Amino acid sequence: MAKLKVGLFGLGTVGEGIIKVVANARNANAEIKKICVRDSSKQRNVKVDPALITEDRYEILNDPEINLIVEVINDPEAAYEIVTEALKQGKPVVSGSKTMLARHLPELIELQKKNKVSLLYDASSCGSIPVIRNLEEYYDNDLLLEVKGILNGSSNYILSRVFDHNENYEDALQTAIRLGFAEADPSFDIEGYDSLYKLIIITVHALGVYVDPEKIFTYGITHISDFDINIAKEKRVKIKLVAQVVKISDSRFTMFVMPEFVRKSRYIYNVDDEYNGVVIRGEGYDRQFMFGKGAGSLPTASSILSDMVAHRHGYKYGYKKMNFEDTPEYTTDVLLKVYVRYKETPIPELLPFHSIQERYNSLNVNYVVGEINLKDLINYKDVLMKEDVFIVNFSRFFEDRDD
Amino acid sequence: MAKLKVGLFGLGTVGEGIIKVVANARNANAEIKKICVRDSSKQRNVKVDPALITEDRYEILNDPEINLIVEVINDPEAAYEIVTEALKQGKPVVSGSKTMLARHLPELIELQKKNKVSLLYDASSCGSIPVIRNLEEYYDNDLLLEVKGILNGSSNYILSRVFDHNENYEDALQTAIRLGFAEADPSFDIEGYDSLYKLIIITVHALGVYVDPEKIFTYGITHISDFDINIAKEKRVKIKLVAQVVKISDSRFTMFVMPEFVRKSRYIYNVDDEYNGVVIRGEGYDRQFMFGKGAGSLPTASSILSDMVAHRHGYKYGYKKMNFEDTPEYTTDVLLKVYVRYKETPIPELLPFHSIQERYNSLNVNYVVGEINLKDLINYKDVLMKEDVFIVNFSRFFEDRDD
Numbered sequence: 001m002a003k004l005k006v007g008l009f010g011l012g013t014v015g016e017g018i019i020k021v022v023a024n025a026r027n028a029n030a031e032i033k034k035i036c037v038r039d040s041s042k043q044r045n046v047k048v049d050p051a052l053i054t055e056d057r058y059e060i061l062n063d064p065e066i067n068l069i070v071e072v073i074n075d076p077e078a079a080y081e082i083v084t085e086a087l088k089q090g091k092p093v094v095s096g097s098k099t100m101l102a103r104h105l106p107e108l109i110e111l112q113k114k115n116k117v118s119l120l121y122d123a124s125s126c127g128s129i130p131v132i133r134n135l136e137e138y139y140d141n142d143l144l145l146e147v148k149g150i151l152n153g154s155s156n157y158i159l160s161r162v163f164d165h166n167e168n169y170e171d172a173l174q175t176a177i178r179l180g181f182a183e184a185d186p187s188f189d190i191e192g193y194d195s196l197y198k199l200i201i202i203t204v205h206a207l208g209v210y211v212d213p214e215k216i217f218t219y220g221i222t223h224i225s226d227f228d229i230n231i232a233k234e235k236r237v238k239i240k241l242v243a244q245v246v247k248i249s250d251s252r253f254t255m256f257v258m259p260e261f262v263r264k265s266r267y268i269y270n271v272d273d274e275y276n277g278v279v280i281r282g283e284g285y286d287r288q289f290m291f292g293k294g295a296g297s298l299p300t301a302s303s304i305l306s307d308m309v310a311h312r313h314g315y316k317y318g319y320k321k322m323n324f325e326d327t328p329e330y331t332t333d334v335l336l337k338v339y340v341r342y343k344e345t346p347i348p349e350l351l352p353f354h355s356i357q358e359r360y361n362s363l364n365v366n367y368v369v370g371e372i373n374l375k376d377l378i379n380y381k382d383v384l385m386k387e388d389v390f391i392v393n394f395s396r397f398f399e400d401r402d403d
Numbered sequence: 404m405a406k407l408k409v410g411l412f413g414l415g416t417v418g419e420g421i422i423k424v425v426a427n428a429r430n431a432n433a434e435i436k437k438i439c440v441r442d443s444s445k446q447r448n449v450k451v452d453p454a455l456i457t458e459d460r461y462e463i464l465n466d467p468e469i470n471l472i473v474e475v476i477n478d479p480e481a482a483y484e485i486v487t488e489a490l491k492q493g494k495p496v497v498s499g500s501k502t503m504l505a506r507h508l509p510e511l512i513e514l515q516k517k518n519k520v521s522l523l524y525d526a527s528s529c530g531s532i533p534v535i536r537n538l539e540e541y542y543d544n545d546l547l548l549e550v551k552g553i554l555n556g557s558s559n560y561i562l563s564r565v566f567d568h569n570e571n572y573e574d575a576l577q578t579a580i581r582l583g584f585a586e587a588d589p590s591f592d593i594e595g596y597d598s599l600y601k602l603i604i605i606t607v608h609a610l611g612v613y614v615d616p617e618k619i620f621t622y623g624i625t626h627i628s629d630f631d632i633n634i635a636k637e638k639r640v641k642i643k644l645v646a647q648v649v650k651i652s653d654s655r656f657t658m659f660v661m662p663e664f665v666r667k668s669r670y671i672y673n674v675d676d677e678y679n680g681v682v683i684r685g686e687g688y689d690r691q692f693m694f695g696k697g698a699g700s701l702p703t704a705s706s707i708l709s710d711m712v713a714h715r716h717g718y719k720y721g722y723k724k725m726n727f728e729d730t731p732e733y734t735t736d737v738l739l740k741v742y743v744r745y746k747e748t749p750i751p752e753l754l755p756f757h758s759i760q761e762r763y764n765s766l767n768v769n770y771v772v773g774e775i776n777l778k779d780l781i782n783y784k785d786v787l788m789k790e791d792v793f794i795v796n797f798s799r800f801f802e803d804r805d806d
Contacts, residue, residue, distance in 0.1 A: 021687050025544045027727045122541075128688035130541040137540075137718075138525075138533040138709045141428045267694070270673065284424050284705035285531035285696060291670070292691035302687035306541045313723070315540075318716060324430045 001312050002067060004030035007060030009082055010073035011037045011053075014096055014123075016046045017301030018070065028309050034060045038073075061085055068311060069093045070304060072123075076100040087111040087119060094307040096123040096300060102197035106210050109319055118316040120307035125198040126151055126276045128299035129292045130306070135205040136317055139280060142324070147206045148244035149278035150271045151198040153295040154182040154189035155221055155241045160272040162229055163238045169224055181274050191220035192257040195243040199255060203245045207253055208321025211330050217256040217378050223390040224259070227365050228341055232392075237261040239392055240268060253328045254374060260393045261339070332375040336393055341367040343388035350383050352376050369394075404715050405470060407433035410463030412485055413476035414440045414456075417499055417526075419449045420704030421473065431712050437463045441476075464488055471714060472496045473707060475526075479503040490514040490522060497710040499526040499703060505600035509613050512722055521719040523710035528601040529554055529679045531702035532695045533709070538608040539720050542683060545727070550609045551647035552681035553674045554601040556698040557585040557592035558624055558644045563675040565632055566641045572627055584677050594623035595660040598646040602658060606648045610656055611724025614733050620659040620781050626793040627662070630768050631744055635795075640664040642795055643671060656731045657777060663796045664742070670694075735778040739796055744770040746791035753786050755779050772797075 006022075008015060015035070022030050032052065040053045060066055061082070069086045071093060073079050079097040084104075086093050088111065095101065101108065101124050112119050122132045126149075135147070150156050154176055161172035173190075176182035188194055196218045204210050221241050232239045240262045245255035262269050267289040271277035276294025281287045293299035321327065335354060340347050348356065348368050358369035377384065377391070384391055409425075411418060418438070425433050435455065443456045463469055464485070472489045474496060476482050482500040487507075489496050491514065498504065504511065504527050515522050525535045529552075538550070553559050557579055564575035576593075579585035591597050599621045607613050624644050635642045643665045648658040665672050670692040674680035679697025684690045696702035724730065738757060743750050751759065751771050759773035780787065780794070787794055 017687070021546065024686055025546060026729075027545050027724075128691060130537055133541055134533055134537070137713065138536055140712050140716075141708055142430050143424070143428060143705055143708070282705065283427060284420070284701040284708075286702065288531060288693070288695040290691070290693055293689055298687040299689065302544075302546055302685065305544055305546070305687075309543050310540065313543075313721060320716070321430075326429075 001029070004028070004068050004308055004312055005033045005066050006030055006068050006070050006308070007063065007066040008032050008035045009057070009060070009069065009071040009079075011035055011044055011048070012072070012074060013297045014072040014300045014304070016044065017297035018072065018304055019046045019048060021298060021301040021305050025305055028305060029312065030308055033066055034063060036060050057082060061089065061091070066091070068308065070308065072096045072304065076103065080104055083108065083119065084111060087115055087117050090115050090117050092118045092311055093120070094123075094304055094311065095119065095121045096304060098124040098194070098197040098201060102200040102213055105201065105204055109322075112316070118311055120311055120315070120317065121201070122307050123300050123303035125201050126278060127292070127294040127296065128303050129276055129278060129290050129294060130303070131202060131278050131290065132205050134290070135202065135280070136320070139206070139282060140320055143282040143284050144206055144247075144280070145283060146244065146246045146281040147202055147278060148242060148246070148268070148281070150240055150268055150276055151195040151243045151278070151294065152189050152241060153274035153276060154186060154194070156271065156276070157181040157274045158190065159221065159238070159240060163232070164272055168226065169229070187222070190222055192218040192241060195241060195257045199243040199245060199257060203255060204319070205317070205321070206245055207247070208319070208324055208327045209253070209330060211255065215330070215332075217258065217332065217374055217381070219258045219384065219391060221259055223387065225341070225390060228390055228392065231339070231367070232261060235261065237263050238269060240271070242268065242393070247328060248331070248334055251326065251328050252331045254331055254334045256374060258391065258393045260395055262395065266395070332378055334374045335371050336374055336377070337369070337371050338377075338394065339367055339369050339392045340384070341365060341390045345383060345386045345389050347383070347389065351380055404432070407431070407471050407711060407715055408436045408469050409433055409471050409473050409711070410466065410469040411435050411438045412460070412463070412472065412474040412482075414438055414447055414451070415475070415477060416700045417475040417703045417707070419447065420700035421475065421707055422449045422451060424701060424704040424708050428708055431708060432715065433711055436469055437466060439463050460485060464492065464494070469494070471711065473711065475499045475707065479506065483507055486511065486522065487514060490518055490520050493518050493520050495521045495714055496523075497526075497707055497714065498522065498524045499707060501527040501597070501600040501604060505603040505616055508604065508607055515719070521714055523714055523718070523720065524604070525710050526703050526706035528604050529681060530695070530697040530699065531706050532679055532681060532693050532697060533706070534605060534681055534693065535608050537693070538605065538683070539723070542609070542685060543723055546685040546687050547609055547650075547683070548686060549647065549649045549684040550605055550681060551645060551649070551671070551684070553643055553671055553679055554598040554646045554681070554697065555592050555644060556677035556679060557589060557597070559674065559679070560584040560677045561593065562624065562641070562643060566635070567675055571629065572632070590625070593625055595621040595644060598644060598660045602646040602648060602660060606658060607722070608720070608724070609648055610650070611722070611727055611730045612656070612733060614658065618733070618735070620661065620735070620777060620784070622661045622787065622794060624662055626790065628744070628793060631793055631795065634742070634770070635664060638664065640666050641672060643674070645671065645796070650731060651734070651737055654729065654731050655734045657734055657737045659777060661794065661796045663798055665798065669798070735781060737777045738774050739777055739780070740772070740774050741797065742770060742772050742795045743787075744768060744793045748786060748789045748792050750786070750792065754783055
């Protein structure tokens with residue numbers, strides 16, 4: 001097998017981790033030949049030969065000696081241009097750009113087939129946890145029923161400070177930003193979009209279906225209040241930001257990202273701090289739980305290394321489930337049981353609840369617990385996004401589920 | 404890809420599970436063509452066409468239409484004969500026989516190479532948890548430092564009844580036997596040999612080294628007493644039967660199976676009942692935890708199905724780490740900190756402790772806590788096996804480890 005001569009795009013947190021991890025992996029037979037960055041004058045935290053650095057992407061894309069592109073940049077548009085150009089040239093790619101992947105997977109799958117070239121991206125979902133590879137290769141049959149988990153470390157870190165360390169939400173958010181667990185603009189993480197993009201990628205490998213991000217109900221933790229937190233604590237549950245894709249029959253599945261009341265008996269209850277945890281449920285094997293560091297420099301870089309070596313051994317994603325005779329159909333026509341807290345917005349009047357089990361009213365705050373169709377949550381998202389409103393899902397939403 | 408025409412050896416708990424799981428996996432494109440059993444007159448719990456059943460192994464081995472052997476019998480000698488004969492004929496095999504595999508892996512690896520045929524056996528270690536495949540394919544680099552876990556469901560079920568449900572050991576053992584979590588003769592599980600064989604298979608894929616079972620310190624939970632259990636409860640830890648393989652330097656590793664005091668902060672602390680849990684630790688990614696059903700009819704059968712489908716897609720184990728330039732060397736020259744409880748056997752006089760930190764003596768029971776070399780535990784195994792003696796490992800045995 002030929003030595004890997006890598007053209008690396010990006011020398012941020014993950015890029016620096018890749019430099020370190022590749023240096024320690026003696027048997028990987030890999031060399032970083034060129035590194036493309038936005039600003040070559042920037043100080044780096046790793047020692048890199050300045051001769052390797054370039055700001056011109058074509059120094060990598062047009063170098064015939066480079067036989068693998070590793071792309072870990074923060075700009076989804078530039079990532080899309082680089083990855084598609086590389087694939088069109090027949091150059092294999094390892095990528096960690098979840099936003100770009102989630103938006104363009106159908107085209108990227110076509111490009112892989114057409115140009116007989118591989119694009120691997122296990123690092124894009126849950127960092128060092130090998131979720132994609134296992135869904136594609138090990139849970140590669142009809143038995144899979146559900147993938148559910150905590151896919152975003154930043155929001156989980158914040159909720160963990162709130163529920164395990166009794167901090168208030170705002171303090172926890174500021175701590176997360178200070179420690180680098182959340183971005184200065186944390187909205188991508190805490191509004192659920194990071195989880196959403198990972199869920200889209202996961203669903204392609206779990207069920208063989210690509211769903212447009214626009215069609216998926218995504219609701220974060222931005223509006224959580226002390227009142228909600230106390231309600232959860234009284235119920236002896238935690239609120240977690242959960243992403244899930246669930247088969248609801250042989251022919252249909254649903255998916256969404258939403259805060260959820262998580263009971264102590266659930267595997268994800270103990271996924272704390274910046275960790276990620278994923279439950280894979282299927283007929284026969286029941287629930288498998290995978291837990292680990294979902295983000296960060298070295299964990300993500302070690303996942304990139306796994307993909308680099310897999311490529312060297314000829315590995316490609318087969319997208320096998322996309323070729324199954326009867327892939328299930330995405331539906332939002334499914335009844336959920338939710339808690340909706342509000343102040344001024346007249347939630348019970350505005351939202352078309354199927355039934356209401358609990359109402360609470362006071363001078364300062366109100367809530368309602370009831371059953372509502374997921375498709376109505378999508379229709380009334382603007383109502384749910386009002387400042388005074390927060391919604392939490394109950395996990396037992398299909399009557400016959402034991403989850 | 405050709406349809407899988409399977410010759411199945413064994414129709415016990417796992418074999419019956421395979422019949423069910425294959426029936427549900429529409430896209431697996433697999434058919435059970437023949438089933439070889441020891442006693443064809445036996446009543447089965449699944450409906451099987453009697454015409455498929457045979458007692459003659461050559462009806463499968465000599466059938467040119469059968470393109471995959473699935474072997475899940477309980478007899479290691481017969482399993483060895485069947486699997487080697489199949490491989491010599493160039494017939495691929497999926498096997499779940501850990502004892503047979505652990506004893507014969509070097510020869511079986513040679514046979515795979517020589518006859519360019521695949522032998523897959525993920526079900527042999529931790530049932531439905533994809534440990535082998537992930538160690539071989541995802542943690543396929545130099546970063547891996549340790550694999551440690553609870554690999555045996557029966558002994559874990561018993562210890563879990565004792566520590567989580569306050570049953571006494573003998574009652575717990577009888578319950579386990581009654582519920583089918585332990586065999587009528589439970590010694591294989593509770594004396595640690597089931598864990599040992601799994602650990603040997605895991606080590607081949609974790610570090611690329613095969614170690615003879617005879618050379619590995621293996622100590623079960625047979626001699627555990629109420630006194631030991633109370634000591635653990637006072638320390639607010641649980642005793643778990645733990646199997647581990649650990650790199651102690653770049654060039655050396657050790658491995659053993661032994662009861663261990665497990666603190667609440669450890670991932671495996673919460674692996675209860677009949678479940679298995681494995682921690683994979685490496686440079687970069689730190690600790691990954693995989694948790695699930697380690698045994699039982701359907702979980703094991705679903706793992707067999709994963710291997711069947713992987714074979715259909717051309718998957719073979721690469722045994723890549725065996726070809727690394729510098730595979731680490733197995734050593735037993737390593738200092739452990741242990742608790743040894745005894746009554747008549749004069750443990751402090753007989754065992755060559757490096758140092759002793761605690762001594763407790765009373766009329767009925769004594770114990771000592773001290774440091775001792777693993778190789779001396781092997782040398783003095785007959786002393787440790789005396790009726791009045793029980794040994795438990797402390798997990799922090801290398802000073803620089805944070806485990």
